[in-house]
Amino acid sequence: MKIIRIVAGLFVAGIAVPAVGQSIPDDVRCMALSNAFAKSAAEGPAREAASRALLFYLGRLDARGDPQAIKNAMQGSKIDPKTAPAEMSACSTRFANAAQTMQSLVTSAPPGK
Helix, strand or coil: CCCHHHHHHHHHHHHHHHHHCCCCHHHHHHHHHHHHHHHHHHHHHHHHHHHHHHHHHHHHHHHHCCHHHHHHHHHCCCCCCHHHHHHHHHHHHHHHHHHHHHHHHHHHHCCCC
């Protein structure tokens, strides 16, 4: 049951959080970084964490509903290998904070509704 709440919380986080925080270019950047790290990570847990972040940022972009702005941001996004680890760390922190907030909301919600 706990895993269902966590998954539900992450799903809600991907939809509810876009109204505040990062811009579309920031979310595109985090999505691209997450994708790159999910493909290149040598360790399973690192790949899984990057994949979860990828889905989170993909959900944020999907909820924004501005395909042209997303396309423009994607065309202008380049990953610099020198700064990528620090940027990915910041993206992961934002994802973890949003997931923790949503998990708290889900676990405090009254059951059955």
